[in-house]
Amino acid sequence: LRFTHTSTPFLHTEEIKCMVSSQEDYRLLAFWGVSIRELHMFLWRPWSVISSAINQGVLLMGHYQQCGFEIKDVSHRDKIITMSLPKGPREPLDLGTPPRLCYPLVIFLVREPRDALHPDETVALINVVHIKDSVCTLPTSILAQYLKQANGQLSCLKQLYLATGNPVSYDSGMEFVEGVDQLCVVCQYYPLSRALLPCRHTCICASCFNKLDTCPMCRSPIKSYFCIRNEEYLPECDRPGAPPTKPEPIAQWLQDRLTDFLGFHR
CATH class of the missing domain: 3.30.40.10 (Zinc/RING finger domain, C3HC4 (zinc finger))
Known part of the structure; x- marks a missing residue:
C-alpha cells in the first residue's frame, strides 16, 4: 500500500488531492481533526482490536471532529482521489494554535481480510497529513506514515x-x-x-x-x-x-557497460 500527496488544498473548499496505488484489495477511511494523543495510543493496540473497530464502524470514534468518506477498491495502479470536508451545517475544524492537539487529516489504507495472513504481513498504512492554513503556514505534506503488521507491530516509515x-x-x-x-x-x-x-x-x-x-x-x-x-x-x-549462467569475463562486462553508456548497439 502507498499514499502519495500530489497537490495542495484549495483553502476555500477544504479540498485535497491524493494519489493512491495498491497491490491488494483495500479499504480507505479518512478522518478530519484527529486527536494526536488518542491516535498514537490506538495504533499500538493489537491488530485484532483495530480490525474489529473498522468492521464495526467505530474506528477512532469520539476522537475526531469530522468523519471523511470511506471507499473500498480492488488492486490498481496510481489513482487520484479528491477528498474534502463533509458538506452540511457543521462546525469548521478547530485545530487550535501550535502546538496543536489534533492532526488535520488522517487516512487509513487497510488491506481487505483474507483467510491466510502471515503475522509479518502489512495490514494497514496510516497516513498523517498536515494541511496548510492561516495559522500553520507550512506547506501541505505528509507528516508521518505508519505500517501496521498482523502481529501488532507498528513501524514508522523513514526517508x-x-x-x-x-x-x-x-x-x-x-x-x-x-x-x-x-x-x-x-x-x-x-x-x-x-x-x-x-x-x-x-x-x-x-x-x-x-x-x-x-x-x-x-x-x-x-x-x-x-x-x-x-x-x-x-x-x-x-x-x-533464474537458472545460473556462466559469468562473463570482467573485461567483456566493462566493454558492454561502456558500449551501453555511449549509446552504441552491441
Whole structure:
C-alpha cells in the first residue's frame, strides 16, 4: 500500500488531492481533526482490536471532529482521489494554535481480510497529513506514515536518500523515481529499484545489487534491502529464480557497460 500527496488544498473548499496505488484489495477511511494523543495510543493496540473497530464502524470514534468518506477498491495502479470536508451545517475544524492537539487529516489504507495472513504481513498504512492554513503556514505534506503488521507491530516509515543526496519521503520519492527513471550509480544503465538498509540510500539496480556487499554511496555494509519499483527491466537470466549462467569475463562486462553508456548497439 502507498499514499502519495500530489497537490495542495484549495483553502476555500477544504479540498485535497491524493494519489493512491495498491497491490491488494483495500479499504480507505479518512478522518478530519484527529486527536494526536488518542491516535498514537490506538495504533499500538493489537491488530485484532483495530480490525474489529473498522468492521464495526467505530474506528477512532469520539476522537475526531469530522468523519471523511470511506471507499473500498480492488488492486490498481496510481489513482487520484479528491477528498474534502463533509458538506452540511457543521462546525469548521478547530485545530487550535501550535502546538496543536489534533492532526488535520488522517487516512487509513487497510488491506481487505483474507483467510491466510502471515503475522509479518502489512495490514494497514496510516497516513498523517498536515494541511496548510492561516495559522500553520507550512506547506501541505505528509507528516508521518505508519505500517501496521498482523502481529501488532507498528513501524514508522523513514526517508529514503536518492543518488542526488537529497532526502525524499516515501510519498515524493516513489513518484520521482518512477516518473524520471533515475539510473543506477554503478552501471548507469538500469533504473534505480532498490533501497539499501540500514543506510537507506536508493542508488542501485537489481543487477548491480548482486555484485555488491557495501553501499556505493557511503560504503556501509548492506544488511538488507527492499524494492521501490517493479524490476521487469531485468533480462530473464538475471531475475530471481533464474537458472545460473556462466559469468562473463570482467573485461567483456566493462566493454558492454561502456558500449551501453555511449549509446552504441552491441
